[in-house]
Amino acid sequence: MTATSDTSGSSDTSGSPPSERPTSGSAAPEPPASAPRSEYDEKLLGILRSAAAIFAEKGYHRASIRDIAAATEISLSGLYYYFRSKEDLLFLIQEHCFGTLLERQRSALDPKQPAEARLRTFMGIHLSYFLANRAEMKVLSHESDVLTGTPGRKVHGLKRAYARVLLEIVDELRPEKGPDLRTATFGLFGMMNWIYTWHRDDRDAPADRLADEMATLFLEGIRAPGSARPAAGGQPPSPSIWRDGRR
Amino acid sequence: MTATSDTSGSSDTSGSPPSERPTSGSAAPEPPASAPRSEYDEKLLGILRSAAAIFAEKGYHRASIRDIAAATEISLSGLYYYFRSKEDLLFLIQEHCFGTLLERQRSALDPKQPAEARLRTFMGIHLSYFLANRAEMKVLSHESDVLTGTPGRKVHGLKRAYARVLLEIVDELRPEKGPDLRTATFGLFGMMNWIYTWHRDDRDAPADRLADEMATLFLEGIRAPGSARPAAGGQPPSPSIWRDGRR
DNA sequence: TGGGGAGGCGGACGAGCGTTCGAACGGCAG
DNA sequence: CTGCCGTTCGAACGCTCGTCCGCCTCCCCA
Incomplete structure (x- = not known):
């Protein structure tokens, strides 16, 4: 794992109004999560929040x-x-969210705990952050390929690092001849990330219950003895109606 | 279930170049899926395909x-x-895809089969269509709330009808005190629909194997005896870093 | 008291957008 | 041959977009 703990480096080559981009480092070791910060930062964060809502x-x-x-x-x-440009604004939102999420997971996950407990912790944090910051998460999911160049690569790196955390947990959980690692892990991510599509506060369970139910479902599923016997009748190849295979 | 079998009605009020919109009804009873169709239809379908790729x-x-x-x-x-407008173009793409998908499911699912077999059939069709028409499916997922008015309602109706098919299967499968129906079903949809985010033909399994693995995972998971014991340590409420709850 | 910088704003710019209009083309019916 | 109709096109319209420029207002510090 490359040491991706640089606070603000690489892309910030220029110097926008306040000399550089001021204190908002994603890896700063400030212990209490709610430091007062500067007025500039306050306002920037407010802009990011409004922008995320509108982008969503x-x-x-x-x-x-x-x-x-x-x-x-x-x-x-x-x-x-x-911010320097609209793209820069999107970058700030995405970096902030992914950074926060990653940081939380890393500080909450205890390597000494069994994999099952870590899975439940991961899912709990992921889902509660997702539901609490729905707009930001929708932006993260929807506009993931808008950014290009260095900012794009940076966000992509955060995403990969985040995915790796879950991949490693699932890998521990997965029995010998269980499902493919990527299929299981990204299937689980899909289960969680699809939420912004259907979840409604007034009729669906809150984050912690969702996390429990999904975790249980996944845990029982991945531990399947042999496999639940693929059952004879699949379906014929069935040609695409889109005239050809559409690849 | 309301009889949503109207062929083309309601919104097509005007008369664009060829009198009305010509033969492309989603419920026409033509038995062989590959009718030659008119030259106009050929060309329109080609445009839809190109447009979907670009939209994606x-x-x-x-x-x-x-x-x-x-x-x-x-x-x-x-x-x-x-097409009459860019929105109309999007509508044509979405309606065509959802219509095709829904039609295929309905004609493939045999109510006499057990729920497990039907689940596997559904997932097989869903995933193979998804992977074969990736661009269209990405458009379906991403731009689902662009359309408004009558076209929007029409696509939304197709979507709901499609979801209901899976909801009913899952409901049969679900044991007494199993997970919440919506959570399980949409979790499963998420597992499948997230695919366009990560699947790569050159390293991941093809549709039918994915469908099998995911189906097994889900089937074993949903049949969990009591539940896999939520394990003591969740995580504390942990306030959002977005200053407030961000609702 | 006065100078300077941080913070903010009105107004304009060029580019690109969706859409429309009127004309042209080719094949078939009269 | 003449006229029509399905089909296609170049050129333009009006609009909105991201971005930038110059100017203004405060407040802090010397």
Whole structure:
């Protein structure tokens, strides 16, 4: 695992208004999670939150900076004091979310615990963060391939690091001739990440119960003795109606 | 279940170039799936396919009609002979895909078979269609809330009907005090639909094997005796770093 | 008291967007 | 041959977008 603990390095080559990008490092060792921070940071965080909500609602490309200006009550041009471009804004949101999530998992997971307990911890944190920050997570899922160049690579790296955490847990859990590791792990991710598609606070269970139910389902499933016997009748190859195979 | 078998009704109020929208009804009883169709239909289908690929790659809003014109080698204005607007184009893609998928499931599922076999059939069809028409499915997932008004409602209805098919199967499978029906079903959908995010033909299993592995995992999981004991240590409520609960 | 920088704003710019219009082309019916 | 109709196109319209420029207002510190 490459030491991805650089606080702000690489891409921040220029110097926007406040010399560089000020204190918002993702790996700073501040113990209490709610430090007062500077007024600049406060405001930036507020902008990120509003922007995430708008990106989630309308999609990144359809949302305009003017929309964000209206929501934050900052003028169009005034916003550019806080980020360099619309892409930069998206990057800040994605990096902040993934960074926070990764940090939380790492500090909560105890390697000495058995894999099952770690799986439940992981899922609990993942789902509660997901449901608490739904807009941000939708942006994370939907606009994952918008960013290019260095920022894109940075977010991609965070994502891969995050996935690796779960991959390792699942790998411990997986019996000899169980399902394929990637299939099981990303299947589990799908189960969790699909949530923003259907979950409604007023009729579905809260995060911790969802995590429990999904964890149980997954744990029982992955421990299947041999396999639940694929059952004879699959279905014929059935040609695509899209005229050809569409690859 | 409301009789949602109307062939094309409601929204097609106007009359675009060829009188109305010609033969492409989703419930027409043509037995061989590969009818030659008219030249107009051929060309429209080709446009839909190209457009879906572009929408999948760049996202609906970022993709321009000019992009589609370039891909199809039809002039910008010439395209408007085949659809009324960009939204209409998206609608045609979504309706076609959901309609095809739903139709296939309905004709493949035999109510006399046990629930487990039906689950495997459903998953096999779903996953193979997904992987064969990846671009279209990405569009279906990503741009599901772009359409408004009548077209939006129509696609939404297809989606709900499709979900209901799986909901009913899972409901049969689910034991007394098993997981919540919606959680289990949409968890399963998530497992399958997340695929376009990670699956790569050159390293991951093909659709039918994926379907088998996921089905086994799910079947063993949902049949868990009591439950796999939620294990003492969850995690504390842990306040969102997004300053407040972000609801 | 005065100078300077952080923070903010109105207004404009060029580019790209979806859509439309009127004209042209080719084959078939009269 | 003449006229029509399905099909295609070039060129433009009006609009919204991201971004930038210059100017203003405060407040802090010397």
